Amino acid sequence: MGDEEAVLFANDRFYIAFTARDIKAMEELWATSGVICVHPGWQPLYGREEVLESWQAILGEEGAPAVKCRVPHATLHGDTAIVICIEELDGAFLCATNVFVREDGDWHMAHHHAGPVHMDESDLPEEPDVAVN
Amino acid sequence: MGDEEAVLFANDRFYIAFTARDIKAMEELWATSGVICVHPGWQPLYGREEVLESWQAILGEEGAPAVKCRVPHATLHGDTAIVICIEELDGAFLCATNVFVREDGDWHMAHHHAGPVHMDESDLPEEPDVAVN
Numbered sequence: 276m277g278d279e280e281a282v283l284f285a286n287d288r289f290y291i292a293f294t295a296r297d298i299k300a301m302e303e304l305w306a307t308s309g310v311i312c313v314h315p316g317w318q319p320l321y322g323r324e325e326v327l328e329s330w331q332a333i334l335g336e337e338g339a340p341a342v343k344c345r346v347p348h349a350t351l352h353g354d355t356a357i358v359i360c361i362e363e364l365d366g367a368f369l370c371a372t373n374v375f376v377r378e379d380g381d382w383h384m385a386h387h388h389a390g391p392v393h394m395d396e397s398d399l400p401e402e403p404d405v406a407v408n
Numbered sequence: 409m410g411d412e413e414a415v416l417f418a419n420d421r422f423y424i425a426f427t428a429r430d431i432k433a434m435e436e437l438w439a440t441s442g443v444i445c446v447h448p449g450w451q452p453l454y455g456r457e458e459v460l461e462s463w464q465a466i467l468g469e470e471g472a473p474a475v476k477c478r479v480p481h482a483t484l485h486g487d488t489a490i491v492i493c494i495e496e497l498d499g500a501f502l503c504a505t506n507v508f509v510r511e512d513g514d515w516h517m518a519h520h521h522a523g524p525v526h527m528d529e530s531d532l533p534e535e536p537d538v539a540v541n
Binding site: 309311313315316317318319321348350351352353354355357359361370372374376385386388389390391392393394398 | 442444446448449450451452454481483484485486487488490492494503505507509518519521522523524525526527531
């Protein structure tokens with residue numbers, strides 16, 4: 276598997292863990308250090324512990340939305356990679372920046388920042404998307 | 409100058425160019441390739457040309473807001489660095505993820521993603537901020 280494919284696979288793992296509410300998979304996915312997360316509208320959370328606590332709270336909520344990752348696009352910078360994608364949650368759209376770092380040969384999420392984007396379905400490119408649910 | 413200091417300096421250059429509406433400084437700051445920009449609420453823009461065209465439009469607008477960078481925080485990943493900070497524009501707050509890559513020894517912006525954050529002045533830490541105007 277090439278680096279770009281491996282990074283997009285790691286990005287898919289994030290959305291699969293999100294949709295499956297799988298906190299263990301989320302814990303395995305996040306990097307060991309240098310972790311930051313910005314949930315939509317939230318102030319930044321710094322550090323693995325604080326970030327994973329937030330995911331435990333979100334994934335544990337009743338009625339946590341299913342999320343689809345659309346049109347992911349990976350940019351490689353050596354052992355760091357940036358994925359930008361559109362997240363679809365209950366018909367609303369967000370734009371996410373996901374940064375992955377290579378740790379022991381595997382890509383782990385170091386940074387997630389999602390925020391609202393003004394668009395609807397017709398704005399999405401027609402190329403095949405990578406839906407995870 | 410250490411890497412972290414150099415990255416924060418590059419981040420300052422971005423906000424100085426923004427506030428000064430200095431498109432030439434903006435052009436010099438952005439990386440030569442792998443460039444992506446997500447303005448608040450916009451869909452992602454891909455590539456140096458499209459991103460710089462957007463900045464030309466934004467910086468050329470009458471009444472473009474002054475922007476202050478508050479509480480920047482840099483995380484180093486080798487030749488890539490992520491800065492997260494709060495942007496203050498006319499009393500409103502945004503959270504920004506700014507990714508820098510090292511090109512020919514200097515840090516250049518490869519990725520900018522800004523979106524709204526629910527906070528006010530009292531939510532900012534009391535530590536000295538790095539205001540650029």
